[in-house]
Amino acid sequence: MRLASRLDNLGTETAFAVAAAAADWKARGNEVYPFHLGDLDFPLAGHIVEAMNKAIADGRTGYCPGPGIPELREALADDIGGRRDLQLDPAEITVMTGGKPVITKFIQAVMNPGDEVLYPNPGFPIYESQIEYHGGVARSYRYLPTQDGFRIDLDQVRELITDKTVAIIYNDLQNPISAESTDQEREAIAQLAQEHDLWVLSDEAYFEMRYEGESRSIASLPGMRERTVILYTFSKKFAMTGSRLGCAVAPPDLSKVFGTMNTNDESCTTHYVQWAGIAALRGPQESGQETLRTLQGRRDAAVELVNQTSGMSVQTPRSTFYLFPDVTEAIQIVQADGLADFAEQALHHTGVSFCTRNHFGRPQPGEDRRYIRFAYSGLPEDRIREGLTKLRDWVGSF
Template identity: 70%
Template sequence: MALARRLSRLGTETAFAVSAAAAAWGAKGNTIYPFHLGDIDLATPAHITEAMNAAIADGRTGYCPGPGIPQLREAMADDINRLRGTAYTADNVAIQPGGKPVITKFLQAVMDEGDEVLYPNPGFPIYESQIEYLGGVARAYRYLPTERGFAIDLEQVRSLITPRTRAIIYNDLQNPISAESTQEEREAIAQLAQEHDLWVLSDEAYFETRYSGQSHSISSIDGMKDRTVILYTFSKKFAMTGWRLGAGIAPVEVAKVFSTMNTNNESCTTHFVQYAGIAALTGDQQPVADMLDVLRGRRDAACAMINQIPGVDVATPESTFYLFPDVTEAVRRVGATDVDDFATQALHATGVSFCTRNHFGRRQPGEDRDYIRFAYSGIDEHRIREGLGKLKDWIESA
C-alpha cells in the first residue's frame, strides 16, 4: 500500500537522533554530558502541579471549549499585555497543546500551496518542515556573526521577498543561536512586513528566559498587531516541556481559525492542564526567578569553559539557554572530516553530546564556518565544567 506523497516533504527534529546516539553510547557504560536537547531538568514549580491535581480532583477531566477555557484565555491576554505593552483580549487567544501547533496552524491559516514563506536558518527545524509539508516554498534567511553574537542579514531578507511571499517567521531570542534583535533590527523586519503586506509569526518561546534587560515584541510596534501571530509556550519559562501547553495570540479572525482547527485536530487542549496554566501565570513567580538564577549560573560556567578551548569561540547571550560557538578551527585541529564527524568523535572521546549547525536547517550557499549548539538547560554546573573540561583536554591534545 502506498503512502501519501507529501510525506516525502516532512522533516523532523534531528536533535532527537543525537539523543539516540548519546543514549546508545551511554548504554555501553560511558559517561554522557547531555548538551544536545533543549529540555529542562528542573522541576515544574509545585504550585502549578498542585493546581493540576486540584483540577483533576474537581472533575476537570472532560471536554472543554476548543479555544481554551475562558479563565486561561483572559489570564494569557493580561500577561501578554503586561509584558509587551499590547491591548489583546481573550478573543485574541487560542490555547494550544504546546507551542509547535501554532507553527502549523499559522501556516495553514495564511499560506496557500505555492506561497513563499521566509524563515530563519539556522533555526528551529520545524519551520522548514511544515512550510514544505503544507505545500509552501521555504525561503531561508541567514544571520551574520557580530561581536555581540548574530544579526539578521536584512539585505538578504529584502532580496528574498517576491510577489509570492506571504509571511515571515521571526524568532527573536532565537533557537539555536540565542540571537536577540536590536530595536533597529526589529523595526526593520516590521517595516518590511508592512511594505510587502506580510503576515508575521513571532516565535516568542524564550521571551522570558533572559538574564538581564527587557524583552520586546514585534507585535508592540505600530501597525504590527493586526498582522502578527505570537507563539507562546509554557514549556520554557515554567519548566513544563512535557505538559504540552501553549497559545497563539493573534488577530481575532486568525484566532477563530485556530479554534476551528483545534476542534478538527485535538477537540481541545487537555482540560486540567489549562488550570495549571492559570496557576503558572497568576501564581507565585519566585520559582521562575530561581530557575533563571540556576540557568544563569550554567550559562556563565559554560561560556567561561568554552572560551578556554582552542579553536572555539562564543559570545555570552542574554537570553535562551543555548550557546552556538564557532568550532571551525577545532574541527580542523582534531582532523574531523566535517562538523558532524567532529560531534561523533567528541562523543566517543569525551562523552560530550551536542547538536551541530546541520541539525537546524539546510546549509545556505557560502557558509564556510562550522558551529555547534550547546543546550545547558539539562545539565548542572558541575557536570558542565567536567564535560567541557574533557572536551578542552581532547582538543588540546589533538
Template identity: 75%
Template sequence: MELAQRLDRLGTETAFAVAQAAAAWTAQGNRVYPFHLGDINIPTAPHIIDAMNRAITDGRTGYCPGPGIPPLREALADDIGARRGTSVKPENVVVMTGGKPVITKFLQAVMNPGQEVLYPNPGFPIYESQIEYLGGTAVPYRYLPTDAGFAIDIEQIRSSITPNTVAIIYNDLQNPISAESTEAEREAIAQLAIEHDLWVLSDEAYFETRYEGESTSITSIPGMAERTVILYTFSKKFAMTGSRLGCAVAPTEVAQVLSTLNTNDESCTTHYVQWAGIAALQGTQEPVAHMLDTLRERRDAACEIVNTISGFRVAIPQSTFYLFPDVTEAMQRKGYTEVGAFAADALHETGVSFCTREHFGRSQPGEDRRYIRLAYSGIDLTDIREGLGTLRDWVNA
C-alpha cells in the same frame, strides 16, 4: 499500497536523533553529558503541580472549549499584553498543546500551496519542515556573525521577498543561536512586513528566558499587531515541557481560524493542564526567578570554559539557554572537515553530546564556518564543568 507523497517533505526535530545516539552510548555503559536537547531538568513548581492534581480531583478531565477555557484565556491575555505593552483580548488567545502547533496552524491559516514563507536558517527545524509539508516554498534567511553574536541579514530578506511571499517567521531570542534583535533590526523586519503586506509569526518561546535587559515584542511596533501571530509556550518559562501547554495570540480573524483548526485536530487542550497554566501565571513567580538564577549560573560557567577551548569562540548570550560556538579552527586543528564526524567523535571520546549547525536547517551557499549548539538547560553545573572540561582536554590535546 503507498503512503502519501507529502510525507517525503516532512522533516523532524533533529535534536531527538542526537538524543537517540546519546542514549545508545549510555546504554553501552558510557558516561554522557547531555548538551543536545533543550529540555529542562528543573522540576515544575509545586503549586503548578498541585493545581493540576486538584483539577483532576475536581473532575476537570473531560472536553472543554477548543480555544481554551475562559479563565486561562483571560489570564494569558492580561499577562502577555502587560509584558509586551500591547492590548490583548481573550478572544485573541487560542490555547494549544504547546508552542509547536502554533507553527503548523499559522501556516495552515495564512499560506496556500506554492506560496513562499521566509524563515530563519539556522533556526528551529520545524519551520522548514511544516512549510514544505503543507506545500509551501521555504525561503531561508541567514544570520551574520558579529562581536555580540549574530545579526539577521536584512538585505538578504529584502532581496528574497517576491510577489509570491505571504509570510515571514521571526524568532527573536533565537533557537539555536541565542541571537536577539536590536531595536533597528526589529523595526526593519516590521517595515518589510508592512511594506509587502506579509503575515508574521513571532516565535516568542524565550521571551522571558533572559538574564539581562528586557524583551521587546515586534507586536509593540505600530501596524504589527494586526498582522502578527505570537507563539507563546509555558514550556520554557515554567519548566512545563512535558505538560504541552502554549497558545497563539492572533488577530481576531486568524484566532477564529486557529480555534476551528484546534477542533479539527485535537478537540481541545487537556482540561486539567489548563488549570495548571492559570496557577503558573497567577501564582508565585519565585520558582521562575530561581530557575533563571540557575540557568544564568550555568551559562556563565559554560561560556567561561568554552572560550578556553582552543579554536572555540562564543559570545555570551543574554537570553535562551543555548550556546552556538564557532568551532572551525578546532576542527581544522584536529583534522575534521565534517562537523557531524567531529560531534560523533566528541561523544565517543569525551561523552559530550551536542547538536551541530546541520541540525537546524540546510546549510546555505557560502557558509564556510562550522558551529555546534550546546544546550545547558538539562545539565547540572557540576556536569557542565566536568563535561566541558573533558571536551577541552580532548580538543586541546
C-alpha cells in the same frame, strides 16, 4: 499500499536524532553529557502541581472549549499583553498543546500551496518542515556574525521577498544561536512586513528567558498587531515541557480560525493542564526567578570552558539557554572530517553530546565557518564543568 507523497517533505526536530546516538552510547556503559536537547531538569513548581492535581480531583478531565477555557484565555491576555505593552482581549488567545502547533496552524491558515514563506536559518527545524509539508516554498534567510552577536542579513531578506511571499517567521531571542534583535532590526522587519503586506509569526518562546536587558515584541510596533501571530509557550519559563501547553495570540478573525482547527485536530487542550497554566501565570513567580539564576550560572560556566578550548569561541548570550560556538579551528585541530565527524568523535572521546549547525537548516551558500549548539538547560553546573573540561582537554591533547 502507498502513503501520501507529501510525507517526503516532513522533517523532524533533529535534536532527537542526536539523542538516539547519545542514548546508544550510554547504553554501552559510557558516560554521556547531554548538551543536545533543550529540555529543562527543573521540577514543576509546587503550586502548579497542586493546581493540576486539584483540577483532576475536581473532575476537570473531560472535554472543554476548543479555543481554551475562558479563565486561562483571560490570564494569558493579561500576562502576555502586560509584558508587551498590548491591550489584549481573551478572544485573541487560542490555547494549544504547546508552541509547535502554533507554527503548524499558522502555516495552514495563511499559506496556500506554492506560496513562499521566509524563515530563519539556522533556526528551529520545524519551520522549514511545516512549510514544505503543506506545499509551500521555504525561503531561508541567514544571520551574519558580528562583534555584538548574530544579526539578520536584512539585505538578503529584501532580496528574497517576491510577489509570492505571504509570511515571514521571525524568532527574536533565537534558537539555536541565542541572537536577539536590536530595536533597529526589529523595526526593519516590521517595515518590510507592512510594505509587502506579509503575515508575521513572531516566535516568542524565549521572551522571558533572559538574564539581562528587556524583551520587546514586534507585535507592539505600530501597524503590526493586525498582521502578527505571537507564539507563546509554558515550556520554557515554567519548565512545563511535557505538559504541552501554549497559545497563539492573533487578530480575532484568525483566532477564530485557530479555534476551529483545534476542534478538528485534537478537540481541546487537556483540561486539567489548563488549570495548571492558570496557577503558573497567576501564582508565585519565585521558582521562575530561581530557574533563571540557576541557568545564568550554567551559562557562565559553559562560556568560560568553551572559550578555554582550543579552536572554539563564543560570546556570552543575554537570553535563551543555548551557546552557538564557532568550532572551525577545533575541527581542524582534531582532524575531523566535518561537523558530523567532529560530533561523533567528541561523543566517543569525552561523552559530550551536542547538535551541530547542520541540525538547524540546510547550510547556505558561502558559509565558511562551522558551529555547534550546546543546550545547558538540562545539566547541573557541576556536570557542565565536568563534561566541557573533558572536551577542552581532549581538543587540547592534539
